[in-house]
Amino acid sequence: MPERRHCSGYEIVARVDTWPYYDDDPAAYRxxxxxxxxxxxEGIPRPIGLIHRDVVDALPLRVWQHERFPVYSAAGDR
Structure with a gap:
């Protein structure tokens, strides 16, 4: 059985946080x-979150009421 090693909170976050941050590498982020x-x-001035393309593609078009729940690409395209 492999030896268990305790990790600090920072080490755990560093292992699981694979999100490419813009400040670290703009090309990788884009x-x-x-x-x-x-x-x-509609009525909320800023986006409330991100949705992966696979989720958008898997949902039937009728689910998206485009006037009330617009979905924009992260690049700003509609």
Missing amino acids: EFMRDYFAFAI
Whole structure:
């Protein structure tokens, strides 16, 4: 059985946080964000989260009421 090693909170976060941050590598961030869309709700001034392209593609079009729940690419395209 492998020896168990205790990790600090920082080490755990460093292992699981694979999100490419813009400040660290702008090109990697832009490439990664190509597959994400910003989710917005009418009446809320800013997007409330991100949705992966696979989720958007898997949902039937009728689920998206485009006037009330617009979905924009992370690059700003509609």
